[in-house]
Amino acid sequence: MKPFLKWAGNKHKYLPRIKELLPAGHRLIEPFVGAGAVFLGTDYNEYLLADSNPDLIGLFRTLQSSRQEFIDFARSYFVPENNNEEKFYELRDLFNKCNDRKLKSALFIYLNRHCYNGLCRYNKRGEFNTPFGRYTTVYFPEVEMQYFMKKAERAIFECADFEEIMLSTVQGDVIYCDPPYVPLSPTASFTSYSIEGFSQMKQERLARVAELVSHRGIPVLISNHKTEFTMQEYSKAQITDFEVQRFISSKASARGKAQELLALFQN
Numbered sequence: 297m298k299p300f301l302k303w304a305g306n307k308h309k310y311l312p313r314i315k316e317l318l319p320a321g322h323r324l325i326e327p328f329v330g331a332g333a334v335f336l337g338t339d340y341n342e343y344l345l346a347d348s349n350p351d352l353i354g355l356f357r358t359l360q361s362s363r364q365e366f367i368d369f370a371r372s373y374f375v376p377e378n379n380n381e382e383k384f385y386e387l388r389d390l391f392n393k394c395n396d397r398k399l400k401s402a403l404f405i406y407l408n409r410h411c412y413n414g415l416c417r418y419n420k421r422g423e424f425n426t427p428f429g430r431y432t433t434v435y436f437p438e439v440e441m442q443y444f445m446k447k448a449e450r451a452i453f454e455c456a457d458f459e460e461i462m463l464s465t466v467q468g469d470v471i472y473c474d475p476p477y478v479p480l481s482p483t484a485s486f487t488s489y490s491i492e493g494f495s496q497m498k499q500e501r502l503a504r505v506a507e508l509v510s511h512r513g514i515p516v517l518i519s520n521h522k523t524e525f526t527m528q529e530y531s532k533a534q535i536t537d538f539e540v541q542r543f544i545s546s547k548a549s550a551r552g553k554a555q556e557l558l559a560l561f562q563n
C-alpha cells in the first residue's frame with residue numbers, strides 16, 4: 297500500500313531493493329520516516345517511527361488515536377469549494393495560525409494534496425509556504441489512511457532529531473535511515489522538509505552515529521545519492537548502488553538519471 301501523503305523522496309518505488317538489504321529483527325526504527333513507505337511495506341513486530349517535522353508526527357499521532365473519526369473529519373476539507381486559490385490561501389493561513397491538533401492535522405493533509413507537487417516547504421518563520429497546486433481533481437486517500445491507521449497499532453511515533461532516536465536503540469532493533477539527500481551539485485539541494493535543512497555536518501554526524509550503533513550490534517541501512525562525499529563517509533559500510541530517475545526538480549531539463557546507494561553498516 298502506498299503512503300497517504302505525497303512526500304519528496306518517498307521510497308515506495310524502491311521498496312524491493314530496500315527490503316532485500318534490510319536485516320531481520322524485532323523492531324524497525326526509522327529516524328527519518330517521512331510518509332512511511334518503508335514502514336508500510338515491511339513486516340516487523342514493532343516500529344519506532346520518528347521525524348523532526350512536528351506537523352507530520354502530530355498528524356500520525358492524531359490518525360493513530362482518533363482513527364476513522366479523524367479520517368471523516370479530514371475528508372470534510374476535500375470538497376470542490378475548497379479547491380481554488382482563494383480558499384487554499386485562507387486554509388494555509390489557518391494552518392499556520394492553528395494550535396488545535398485535530399484541525400492542524402486535517403489541514404496538513406488538505407495542503408499536502410492541494411499544494412504544488414505535494415511539497416512540504418516552510419519559510420524562516422516556520423510557516424508552510426508552498427503555493428496552490430491547481431489540480432482539477434484532488435484525491436482523498438481514505439483507504440491509504442485506513443491501512444496506515446491499522447498498521448500504526450504496532451508503532452510508536454516520536455518527533456526528534458535522528459541522533460537521539462538512533463542512540464536510544466537496543467539489541468534486536470534494525471535502523472533504516474532515509475535522510476534528506478546530499479546535493480548532487482551546489483545548486484541542486486532540496487532541504488525544505490523542515491525549517492533547519494540538513495547540513496553537511498549532519499550528514500557526517502549521521503555516518504558516525506551509524507558506525508557507532510552498528511558496533512553495538514544494531515544494523516543500520518542508509519539511503520542516499522552516490523557521490524564522492526557519501527562514498528567517503530560510508531567507507532565502513534557495505535555499498536549497493538543503482539540508477540534512479542530523478543523527479544525532485546520542477547524543471548524538466550534537470551530531470552534525468554542519478555546514482556543512488558544503500559549503505560549497510562553491520563558488525
Ligand SMILES: C[S@@+](CC[C@H](N)C(=O)[O-])C[C@H]1O[C@@H](n2cnc3c(N)ncnc32)[C@H](O)[C@@H]1O
Nearest residue numbers: 305306307328330331332333348457458474489
Ligand atoms: C527523504 S525524506 C524520507 C522519505 C521517507 N523514507 C518516505 O518514504 O516517505 C527525509 C525526512 O527526514 C526528515 N528530517 C530532516 N531533518 C531531520 C533530522 N535532523 N532528524 C530527523 N528527521 C529529519 C524530514 O522531515 C523528511 O521527512
